[in-house]
Amino acid sequence: xxxxxxxxxxxxxxxxxxxxxxxxxxxxxxxxxxxxxxxxxxxxxxxxxxxxxxxxxxxxxxxxxxxxxxxxxxxxxxxxxxxxxxxxxxxxxxxxxxxxxxxxxxxxxxxxxxxxxxxxxxxxxxxxxxxxxxxxxxxxxxxxxxxxxxxxxxxxxxxxxxxxxxxxxxxxxxxxxxxxxxxxxxxxxxxxxxxxxxxxxxxxxxxxxxxxxxxxxxxxxxxxxxxxxxxxxxxxxxxxxxxxxxxxxxxxxxxxxxxxxxxxxxxxxxxxxxxxxxxxxxxxxxxxxxxxxxxxxxxxxxxxxxxxxxxxxxxxxxxxxxxxxxxxxxxxxxxxxxxxxxxxxxxxxxxxxxxxxxxxxxxxxxxxxxxxxxxxxxxxxxxxxxxxxxxxxxxxxxxxxxxxxxxxxxxxxxxxxxxxxxxxxxxxxxxxxxxxxxxxxxxxxxxxxxxxxxxxxxxxxxx
Amino acid sequence: xxxxxxxxxxxxxxxxxxxxxxxxxxxxxxxxxxxxxxxxxxxxxxxxxxxxxxxxxxxxxxxxxxxxxxxxxxxxxxxxxxxxxxxxxxxxxxxxxxxxxxxxxxxxxxxxxxxxxxxxxxxxxxxxxxxxxxxxxxxxxxxxxxxxxxxxxxxxxxxxxxxxxxxxxxxxxxxxxxxxxxxxxxxxxxxxxxxxxxxxxxxxxxxxxxxxxxxxxxxxxxxxxxxxxxxxxxxxxxxxxxxxxxxxxxxxxxxxxxxxxxxxxxxxxxxxxxxxxxxxxxxxxxxxxxxxxxxxxxxxxxxxxxxxxxxxxxxxxxxxxxxxxxxxxxxxxxxxxxxxxxxxxxxxxxxxxxxxxxxxxxxxxxxxxxxxxxxxxxxxxxxxxxxxxxxxxxxxxxxxxxxxxxxxxxxxxxxxxxxxxxxxxxxxxxxxxxxxxxxxxxxxxxxxxxxxxxxxxxxxxxx
Numbered sequence: 001x002x003x004x005x006x007x008x009x010x011x012x013x014x015x016x017x018x019x020x021x022x023x024x025x026x027x028x029x030x031x032x033x034x035x036x037x038x039x040x041x042x043x044x045x046x047x048x049x050x051x052x053x054x055x056x057x058x059x060x061x062x063x064x065x066x067x068x069x070x071x072x073x074x075x076x077x078x079x080x081x082x083x084x085x086x087x088x089x090x091x092x093x094x095x096x097x098x099x100x101x102x103x104x105x106x107x108x109x110x111x112x113x114x115x116x117x118x119x120x121x122x123x124x125x126x127x128x129x130x131x132x133x134x135x136x137x138x139x140x141x142x143x144x145x146x147x148x149x150x151x152x153x154x155x156x157x158x159x160x161x162x163x164x165x166x167x168x169x170x171x172x173x174x175x176x177x178x179x180x181x182x183x184x185x186x187x188x189x190x191x192x193x194x195x196x197x198x199x200x201x202x203x204x205x206x207x208x209x210x211x212x213x214x215x216x217x218x219x220x221x222x223x224x225x226x227x228x229x230x231x232x233x234x235x236x237x238x239x240x241x242x243x244x245x246x247x248x249x250x251x252x253x254x255x256x257x258x259x260x261x262x263x264x265x266x267x268x269x270x271x272x273x274x275x276x277x278x279x280x281x282x283x284x285x286x287x288x289x290x291x292x293x294x295x296x297x298x299x300x301x302x303x304x305x306x307x308x309x310x311x312x313x314x315x316x317x318x319x320x321x322x323x324x325x326x327x328x329x330x331x332x333x334x335x336x337x338x339x340x341x342x343x344x345x346x347x348x349x350x351x352x353x354x355x356x357x358x359x360x361x362x363x364x365x366x367x368x369x370x371x372x373x374x375x376x377x378x379x380x381x382x383x384x385x386x387x388x389x390x391x392x393x394x395x396x397x398x399x400x401x402x403x404x405x406x407x408x409x410x411x412x413x414x415x416x417x418x419x420x421x422x423x424x425x426x427x428x429x430x431x432x433x434x435x436x437x438x439x440x441x442x443x444x445x446x447x448x449x450x451x452x453x454x455x456x457x458x459x460x461x462x463x
Numbered sequence: 464x465x466x467x468x469x470x471x472x473x474x475x476x477x478x479x480x481x482x483x484x485x486x487x488x489x490x491x492x493x494x495x496x497x498x499x500x501x502x503x504x505x506x507x508x509x510x511x512x513x514x515x516x517x518x519x520x521x522x523x524x525x526x527x528x529x530x531x532x533x534x535x536x537x538x539x540x541x542x543x544x545x546x547x548x549x550x551x552x553x554x555x556x557x558x559x560x561x562x563x564x565x566x567x568x569x570x571x572x573x574x575x576x577x578x579x580x581x582x583x584x585x586x587x588x589x590x591x592x593x594x595x596x597x598x599x600x601x602x603x604x605x606x607x608x609x610x611x612x613x614x615x616x617x618x619x620x621x622x623x624x625x626x627x628x629x630x631x632x633x634x635x636x637x638x639x640x641x642x643x644x645x646x647x648x649x650x651x652x653x654x655x656x657x658x659x660x661x662x663x664x665x666x667x668x669x670x671x672x673x674x675x676x677x678x679x680x681x682x683x684x685x686x687x688x689x690x691x692x693x694x695x696x697x698x699x700x701x702x703x704x705x706x707x708x709x710x711x712x713x714x715x716x717x718x719x720x721x722x723x724x725x726x727x728x729x730x731x732x733x734x735x736x737x738x739x740x741x742x743x744x745x746x747x748x749x750x751x752x753x754x755x756x757x758x759x760x761x762x763x764x765x766x767x768x769x770x771x772x773x774x775x776x777x778x779x780x781x782x783x784x785x786x787x788x789x790x791x792x793x794x795x796x797x798x799x800x801x802x803x804x805x806x807x808x809x810x811x812x813x814x815x816x817x818x819x820x821x822x823x824x825x826x827x828x829x830x831x832x833x834x835x836x837x838x839x840x841x842x843x844x845x846x847x848x849x850x851x852x853x854x855x856x857x858x859x860x861x862x863x864x865x866x867x868x869x870x871x872x873x874x875x876x877x878x879x880x881x882x883x884x885x886x887x888x889x890x891x892x893x894x895x896x897x898x899x900x901x902x903x904x905x906x907x908x909x910x911x912x913x914x915x916x917x918x919x920x921x922x923x924x925x926x
Contacts, residue, residue, distance in 0.1 A: 010546070012902060042833065042835070042897065044895070044896065045833065045835055045836065046895050046898045048835070048897060048898070053837055054835050054836060054837075055838060059587065060835055061837040062902075063913075102856055128544075138657050150615075181491045216486040238726065267588070294892075305464040305895060305902050306892065306895045306903075307892070307896075308902075309902040309903060310889075310890070311548075311693065327887075327890040329892045330890075332892045332894045333894060334894035334896045334899060335896055336898055336899065343894055345892070345894070366765040368510065370505065372505070372508055372511070372517050372522040373508065373511055373517060374517075374524055376514055388698075394589075404864055404867045404869060405866060406870075406896070407867040407870030407871050407873070407874065408870050408873075408892075409894050410870070410871075410893045410894055410904070411870065411873050411874055411877055413891060413893060413894070414874055414877045414878060415877060415891075417891060417892060418881050426773075426882060427771070427773070427789075427790040427793045427880075428873070428876060429757075429791075429792045429793045429794070429876050429880060430769065430795060430867045430873045430877075431769075431795045431796060431797035431806055431873055431876070432767075432769045432797065432874050433797045433798055434505065434507055434508045434511060434797055435511070435867070436797060436798055436804065437797070437869055438798065439475060439525075439768050439769050439771075439772040443578045
């Protein structure tokens with residue numbers, strides 16, 4: 001008899017699990033529960049719909065409903081899981097028309113994450129019709145877009161200078177709005193970059209007319225006529241026509257937790273490397289689970305689309321009897337802000353120290369390609385290695401669009417994931433032609449500087 | 464007493480050795496013999512001077528003479544080594560004014576390579592003033608440029624569709640000349656690409672008005688008035704105002720050979736991983752030596768600027784008492800031809816088979832970034848792995864300028880150099896944002912296709 005697989009969630013992890021289950025076992029019956037009507041949408045693409053670069057929201061679907069169904073996956077749209085009963089292997093669901101109870105042999109929970117709302121007085125009373133938005137689902141997107149189009153919205157405040165904050169600031173600047181970014185940390189992209197590199201990003205935002213206020217805690221938000229008045233600690237108050245709260249996400253674990261699944265790092269669902277929860281025959285993947293990090297002994301929480309795809313694929317394979325392991329992340333990230341490309345991977349000093357490493361971080365600037373060839377641009381780099389072992393721990397790069405910054409961090413990610421030492425970067429046989437590189441790639445110049453700094457530090461310690 | 468280091472050759476390997484020796488041992492006396500007046504020039508940059516993209520030839524110098532001398536390296540320009548006497552540790556040299564004999568404690572031979580002239584009847588009688596050129600030194604460059612400027616040169620024939628052939632075809636097309644490329648193999652870039660991918664490159668050349676004739680052996684060349692008449696086997700004869708012979712290079716080993724150094728692969732100077740020749744206290748590096756390939760048991764000959772820099776650095780360090788190993792290449796290459804970027808690394812089927820692997824090569828096409836974001840372009844890929852072990856053996860990519868093709872091959876190079884399996888590419892935590900990538904990078908989609916093809920082949924073999 002064929003396996004019945006039920007997947008809760010229709011975003012990256014859910015669809016990856018569903019498709020992989022069908023691929024590995026074409027006899028399996030795979031059903032995917034989707035709480036809204038938008039399965040397999042690229043939520044990472046939402047800012048580019050807002051900016052107008054992607055004119056039709058339908059294009060944000062990685063696959064159409066027809067394409068998904070053609071793989072043999074049964075879609076149940078606008079049907080929300082409300083309770084998991086692991087003992088009798090059923091899931092209770094709710095639609096606009098009533099309730100259902102769906103049986104399964106194996107369950108994959110891919111409920112994702114939800115926006116984290118900071119403790120701002122008045123925030124809970126304000127919603128999209130007041131001009132206060134979050135941006136996580138297609139419905140959020142439509143609400144924001146509608147507000148932009150229907151109201152006389154000139155001034156937009158973005159609370160939180162993480163990825164979404166950066167991307168939306170760019171998108172709405174492109175749509176002619178005046179942007180102000182409020183960030184509680186003393187820098188933009190606090191979860192991604194060291195402060196010195198974040199300063200370059202802030203400059204890029206300001207160069208495009210975005211007002212950036214770091215070190216500012218939003219204390220209160222209130223509607224005043226057509227406007228929203230934002231009262232801040234650590235910075236001037238401000239007034240906006242539209243507010244986007246982009247304060248990160250928190251894993252959606254309610255269903256799993258009520259069913260008795262153990263939670264792990266940051267309150268996300270605990271899973272083993274096979275993506276199995278502590279409940280029998282229940283797997284989980286994506287933004288709702290904690291993640292194994294190849295450079296850390298303990299799981300961490302780092303919700304990213306790439307990881308959701310990988311974990312979903314593993315969960316789907318194992319749901320139909322496979323034995324695949326998720327090998328873990330190194331925390332690779334990239335975000336574009338106007339013409340700047342910001343990337344990072346591995347551990348920064350503080351995380352490395354907490355994990356028991358002895359990190360040394362060296363700042364290096366090098367051109368993306370030979371300077372004599374037109375168009376060379378500098379790459380600002382921080383490279384981090386362990387002083388004791390020489391192991392490469394990570395890097396952060398800020399450079400220009402077109403300078404192959406994203407795939408450069410991927411070289412570092414590959415090296416981190418396979419335990420290379422910093423000096424081994426120097427031995428890599430990387431490509432070179434003057435319009436696209438240098439005989440020593442920028443990364444190798446950074447590695448050379450790190451090796452020299454470590455030697456200097458060693459001499460210093462000895463002296 | 465400080466070590467006296469003599470370096471023969473002022474290009475990539477020579478300068479790298481000289482600088483590294485000074486860096487590792489600031490007390491060392493380092494002298495660099497340069498046969499012409501152009502030390503540390505980027506010969507890879509010559510096509511971009513011809514195209515006009517680099518207006519001033521002086522900009523092709525990685526460092527100026529002043530900058531080199533500021534490091535403490537003594538330059539002896541326009542002084543050619545004519546004999547090495549390893550027993551008494553001297554080198555005889557010649558200048559326009561006479562001869563010298565230079566002593567040293569350790570010698571680094573970095574004599575590079577010279578253009579290989581195919582066996583074409585009449586070729587040896589023709590030179591730059593006749594319009595028949597090679598392109599290897601700055602003097603060659605000036606001669607070619609002079610001919611272009613002074614003669615009524617409309618039609619240019621390039622013999623050889625390797626890197627230099629591609630780059631010069633592009634450069635002179637940009638200068639308004641009509642280009643014809645003649646290649647003995649049945650494809651362009653025969654040393655780099657499989658024929659199916661080379662066809663895309665040929666299309667790109669033709670799209671820009673370059674006439675490409677593959678499978679054509681040039682048999683004879685003769686001057687007829689202002690023209691050069693080229694008689695071909697396997698293709699129509701042709702007439703040109705200027706001919707560039709770009710048939711690859713052969714290592715310059717005369718000096719080393721006469722001094723008794725053993726030769727290795729392809730007649731290049733044999734060196735061990737410490738860049739030591741078989742002569743005591745004589746090291747060698749760059750285009751004149753054979754190269755350790757991390758995926759081959761035997762040394763090979765693959766002259767590249769990146770390798771010359773790395774080997775030179777190792778030689779320089781060891782010349783002053785260091786103990787550094789050159790860890791070997793995987794054969795990473797990149798060339799741009801108009802808007803196409805062509806890259807390859809590792810082993811292609813034939814080389815892999817010769818080396819005892821059981822290669823399977825799979826062709827995959829995938830976009831450089833999410834298709835919904837404007838500007839996505841396809842990357843044509845060949846990915847090769849070993850069927851028995853799953854080991855990644857190499858890849859070839861052809862894509863568009865701006866699509867991060869060069870640094871993508873570097874991910875594969877890093878993986879090849881560290882013995883990853885093809886399926887491990889799929890586990891790499893690579894960066895993603897819709898304008899710059901996909902949740903599964905193109906390389907990972909290629910890896911997935913390869914894994915599926917291998918499984919299919921395994922099933923096929925079993926059936």
